[in-house]
Amino acid sequence: MELDEPATNGKTEGSEKKERGRQETRNKILQAAMDVFSEKGYNDTLVDDITRESSTSKGAFYFHFPSKKAIFEVLLDTLIDRLLAGANQAIDTRHGAVEKIRAALTVVLSTLTRHEKATRLLFVEASGLGKTFDRQVYAAHRAIARFIALHLTHAVEDGSIEPIDCTLTAYAWLGAIHEVLLMRLLENEDRPLSDLVDPLCDLLVKSLQPTSISAPKERYDFSDEP
Known part of the structure; x- marks a missing residue:
């Protein structure tokens, strides 16, 4: 994932x-930090490794980032921001609540599978690093779940799908995405992560029940009973 950010005008x-x-x-x-963290893991990465990979100096590193922990946090935040921005752009081009959900899921999954190093950072390296990182990872997962839940709610409100617990469904979907990607990342299979996008997206969307239009059932009126 390219991490370029626009320069500030002077x-x-x-x-x-x-x-x-x-x-x-x-x-x-x-960019170098993401590459090194993904390859060596957070604990085994030194600032020297990052400066060597980026062909910069320690002075340059500490000018921009106060610590290894700080740059890791920036990488996690950047990944989530780009993920949600891409999903929002995809949704803007679709019509219908269910199609918007499918588009958002496709972008999220495509982004995660296309940028394996960034995904490894979020789903593997950030886990178990202590309470500070645990809170940040949880905040990242919560942001994605809230995004999914919001569009599930829109689908329920416009009658596209049967009423569901949108928050619970969003976290269940996120859990499925997390486990499938984690399995593939840890097994180091030769198959590209991208081949997971369509089948996983189809599986999740098919779990939604479309609303069925049927004639209302006749109710017996007991008010005239003696």
Whole structure:
């Protein structure tokens, strides 16, 4: 996943050039950190490994990030922001609540499977690193679940699917995505993660029950009974 971020405009040509240089260095360090964390794991990664991979200095690293922990947190936040932004863009192009849900799921799954290093960071390396990271990972999962639940709610409200517990369903879907991706990542299979997108998306969407239109059942009126 490319981690480029737009440079901040300066007041002069010289300051703009300097700011662009700083931003490019920051992005190089972020990309290198993701590569090294994914390969070596959080605990075994040193700041020296990141600066070596990015061809930068320790001074440059600490100018942008106060610690290894800080850059790891930035990577997690960046991944989730890009994930939800992509899903929102996909939804804007679709009509109908169920189609919007399918589009969002497809983008989320495609993004996670296309950027295996970033996915490994979120689902493997960030687990079990202590309460601080646990809270951040939970916040990331909650953001995705809330996004799914919101669009499930829209589908219920417009009558596209039968009423369900949207929050529970969203977390169940997220759990399924997590376990399937985790299994594939840990087994290190030769098959690309991308071949999971369509079957997993179909499985989740098919779990929704479309509303059935039927004639209302006749009710017996007991009010005239003697």
